[in-house]
Each structure stands twice: as structure tokens, then as C-alpha cells.
Amino acid sequence: MKITRVETFLVPPRWLFCRVETDEGVTGWGEPVVEGRAELVRTAVDVLAEYLLGQDPLRIQDHWQVLTKGGFYRGGPVLSSAVAGLDQALWDIAGKTYGAPVHALLGGPVRDRVRVYAWVGGDEPAELTDQIGEQVEAGFTAVKMNGAGRVGPAATMAETAAVVARVAAARDVLGPDRDVAVDFHGRFTAANARRVLNELAPLHPLFVEEPVLPEQNHLLAGLVGASPVPLATGERLYSRAEFLAPLTAGIAVAQPDLSHAGGISEVHRIASLAETYGAHLAPHCPLGPIALAASLQVAFATPNFLIQEQSRGIHYNKDADLLSYVVDPEPFRFVDGHASRGTAPGLGVSVDEAAVRAADRAGHAWRNPVWRHPDGSFAEW
Template sequence: MHVTDYELFAVPPRWLLLKLETSDGLVGWGEPIVQGRLRTVRAAVEELVEVYLLGKDPLRTGYHWRKMYQGGYYRGGPVLMSALAGIDHALWDIKGKHYGAPVYELLGGHVRDQVMVHQWVGGDSPGEVASEAIERRNQGYKAIKMNATAEFAPLEPPSAVETARKRVAAVRKAVGDDLHVGVDFHGRVSKPMASQLVDALDPYGLMFIDQPVLPEHSELLESLAERTTTPIATGERFYSRYDFKPLLTNGAVSVIQPDVTHVGGITELRKVATMADAFDVAVVPHCPLSPVAFAASLQVVFASHNAVMQEQDLGLDDPTESVGLRYLDDPETFDFRDGYVARPPDPGLGIEVDEEYVRERSQAEVNWYNPVWHHEDGGIAEW
């Protein structure tokens, strides 16, 4: 068996899907994407597949990962690792289908029967965020994540910190103490303001504070962790085990959030999770993407003891109304009950993509870029 062909489909809202074909008729799907850099990643996927993969045995997943990673003198980073990730998803999908087993069985077998998922909560005012949090709870979710702030200047008056505190306080009051609440700083906050916000939010029993500072300032995480009882999390903008290594060795984080679409795929996410397990660090994979990426991430979660929760933004509580789940032959593929998703039993990634619908939607214009925010003085703010 060898890889014979591939196709890439840009589909709304901002996703890039990869189809790999083999000589014996097996097909694998993956999701190689950097949101807002779709065309760049597409070019990287084309280069990697055409230079390294066409005509090769798809079952050699580890070898192909290393060759595509190490074969280039310049390696790593969001574009190359995301391109590699999507290819890796598709290879594992083919491998699982070839052996008639879910990918998690090929990774050592499942360590749990279901996994908790968390859902995003939007809204600007404390009342809006609290109302949406209540709605999520009523939909069956036991864990939610929300933004701490909008744009945040390097130095803000006490009123800005108080606004963020009131948003979190309103959510905690609305849903009580039985719901997990994570707060995402999104890297929007400077070092001095991060310290103040961490202190202000400490009383609310948060699941974690995510990205309190930008990845390029990760050396500051250790001092932030020392001043709060709230777990510190980061990881969605880290791209390999080598990026995560210093976070683990210096004890800076209690939770890491690698993204299976940016961290080099199933192969590398599994290695990152195993490495984190040695430091008693929990893994909550980042995944606000399509059901292909979600399915790939779940395979690692079900095989990894310390992968304790999974992000999703698919509206699993109501599959018939979900925009993302429409890309599957069966939108109810993921069995969501009481805040958990059951272990998927089918081979490969455990999904069947609706290729006809993918082709139809790929005719739409997909040209998403994240907003560029500005401070009052006209300077560029972090989004």
C-alpha cells in the first residue's frame, strides 16, 4: 500500500481539510490549519506531501513524521508544524482503518470511557457572560471557558481590573461552585497587569488561568504561579515537545493546552502528554476547530492518563444545529451526555467525513483573518 494522491479543501468558517488517498482505497482525513494563515499552510502541506509522502507506505507514521520534520534544515513554528499535523492526522486515520481499530488502541489502549469537554462562553458585560454561562450549564456542560478581558493596555487603572473581576464574579455566582470555569487571558495582558489580574481572580476557584502572558514571555509564568492558588495554563501557541520542555522543568504550569492541529498532530501530542505526565501536569487540549481536529485530539485523550478534559466549540449538545458537525456523515457521531463525550468505537479517527458536503462548501470564499485591535492611542493591541 502506498499514498497515491491528496486533496485540500478550504471550508467555512475558517478550516482547511486534507484528504489522503492510498493504493488500496483507504482514505485518511486531517486538518492542517493556522487560523488566518490558510493559504500559507496550504502551500506547506502541498510541499511536504509532494516531496516526502507520495508513493510511500502510509503505515510508517513515526518515520514519516520524523522525516517531514527533520528533513528540512529549518523546522518547527506554527506553519510547518500545523501542516505536518494535518498530514499526521490523515496517516493515523489510514493506519487505524487498515488495522480495524481506533487510533487510541494503537497508542496503547483507552484509559477512560468518557472525557469531559468544555464549551466557550461569550458576552461583554457581566450580565451577558453570566446568562450565557447559565445557558451552557442547562445544555449539559460541566465546564466552560471565558475571556478575562477585551484589549488591555500595558498599564490600566484599577477600574479595568475591577471590570474583569466583576465578569468572573458574575459567572461564578450564576453557576455556583459545581461548574468548572476557566479564564483565558489570551496573551492580551502585560506583566504588571497580569499580576494584578491573577490576584483579583484568585478567590473564584477557577479551573485555570490560560495564557496570562504571551508565549514569548513564558519565563514570567513561574512567578505568576507562585502568587496564586489558581492553576496556570498555556500551550495553544506552542508547537512541539521542545517548546513545552522549559515549562515543565521549571514548574511554571499546572495545565498545558497543546493543540493537535498546531503541535505536530497525534504523534507529537501523544509525546507532549507523556512528557507532561512525568511532571504531574494535566493536559486539556485546545481545539476550537472542525470535527476532524476534534476527533484526532480525542484519540490522544482517550489513551493518555493525564489528558483530563477536551476543548470543543462544535455545539455537541445539539448536533442538528451545529455548523461544524454538518461536515460529518452522521452529525451525532460524538455521543455527548452530561458534559462528557463517550469513547468513539470506530476505526481510525472514529469519524466519516461527508465528502460531498465538503466539496460543496469548498466552493465558498474562505478568507478569514483575525481582527487587529488598537489601543486608545492608536497603538496595536493583542487580540
């Protein structure tokens, strides 16, 4: 079996899909994308496809080595995301070839269902309690919210109090038996984070995500030592090497993204690395159905898995939904806040190719907003 074609599809709301075709009629799908930079990743996929054409798709690990290390300049979000989507597609082909789901090829399942959480906002808290109430009614046992919108470099007492008030409002709706995760989104300085984390501790967050920017991960050890709140990070880290320092610093939760951090192959290894540090895996995934399907396959085969992000209802998805590009919605039917383990081969999701091709004709040019402080200076989004 040989790879004969690699295609990419720029589909709303802000996703990029790839399709890898073989001469035996087996095809695989992946989701290689950097949100806001999808066109750049599309070009990177085209360049990497030059190597894959004519190759045996089942030599996944060998291809991963060449795609990630075959160039003198390596890594970074664009290249790592391009590799991630291609890697997903190759695992999809392998599962379909062997007639097994990817989690079986990773050593077999360690659980029968995967806990997922819903995103409920937080930048603007006015509708927060209603949004959480809706997710509780839908059966979710955990939600994630942004801790704040724009935050000043030296947060005022009012800004700090507002963060705590938002999480307290969430806790009131959730009660003691459900969880709330709080995303700082790299918007907080280390000093701001240290102050707020201690005030959040009595509200028992499941974790606080990206307490500082990834380029400031050398400060994580100090935050871990100063707060009882579990810390999480990883959506903007792209390899085992980049996760080593945060894990050594003592983060409780590693959050690699299956569409950014080298795909199934690398995230499975990141999970093993995290396990040696007593940390859990909670893959980042505010993306589309292929990325989520890949994430779930890893989750079913990962002993130290904690919880899975998913994008149904997330504010980015105004023009499409997880189900917009799939034939069968069953893999994404969440019961009591969990996704059940399926037996379909490969990634376990049937992509609606006609819908994808039609959407690609419209495409998208999604960009994240640019925020500024009241004095006109740049603010982290």
C-alpha cells in the same frame, strides 16, 4: 499500500481539511490549519505531500521524522500545522487498516468518557450569564470565557475590577460544583496578570490560560510562584521542546493543539512529558470536527488528561458547525458534558466528502481582527 494523492480543502468558517488517499482505497482525513493563515498552510501541505506520494502510510513515525526534520529550517506554526494535519490523516488510515480506533493503537483507553467544556465569550460580558445558563442547561459541567477584551499595558482599577466581576458573575451561575476556565489570551502583561490572578483566586478558576504571551514564557515561573491559580498555556507552542520551559516553570495544564503541535504523534509525546512534571493535558481545539476527533482519540489514551475544548457554539463558527461536514453526529453528542468513547476505526468520524468539496468551492479568507488602544497603538487580540 501506497499514498497516491493528497488533497486540501479550504472550508468555512476558517478551517482547512486534508485528505490522504491510498492505492488500496483507504483514505484518511486531517485538519492542518493556522487560523487566519489557512492558505499558507495549504501550500505547506502541498510541498510536504511531494515526499509522501508513493510512501507506505503506515510508517507514521518515520514520516513524522522526515516531515519535521527533513528540511534544514524547521518548526514554526505553518510547518508544524501542515505536519499535524497529515499526521492525523495517517493515523486515520492506520486505524481503518487495522480495524481499530486510534486510541487503541496508542495503547488502549484509560477512560470511557472525556469531559469537554463549552466556550461562552467574555470579551463583551453583557450576555455572559445567559450564555452560561444555556450551557448548564445543556449539561456542561465546565465553561471557558475570555477574561477581558482589549487590556491596556497598565490596567486601571476599573479594568481589573471588570475581569473579576465577569468571573464572579460566571461563578454565580455555575455554583460550586461546576468549573470556569479563564482565558487571558496573551492580552495581559505579566504585571497585570499578577495583580488579577490574586483577585481571581477566591473564585477558584479551573485554570487561567495564556497569562502572558508565549514569547514571554520565561516569566511564567514568577507568576506560578505568585498565585495559587493553576496556569495553563500551549496553543501557540508547537513541540515538546517548546513545552519544556513552561513545564519546568510549573504550569498546571499543557494545552497543545492537535492541528498545530505536530498532530497526534507529537501531542501524545507532549502529554507524556507533561506527566513527568505533574501537569495535565487539556488540548486546545476551537476548530473543526477532524481536529476534535483527533483530540478525543488522544484524550481517551492519556492518563493525565484533564478536559477537552470544543467549538460548538463558539463565536467563530457563524458559517458552519462541527456537524456541517460529518455524516454521523454521534461522536460529537455530549451527554452530561462528556463525549463517550466510540469503537469506530481511525479517528472515529465519517467526513461528508461531498459537503467538503462543495464548501471548498466557496472557500474562505478568515482573518483575526486587528485591535488598537485608544492612543492608536497596536493591542493584542
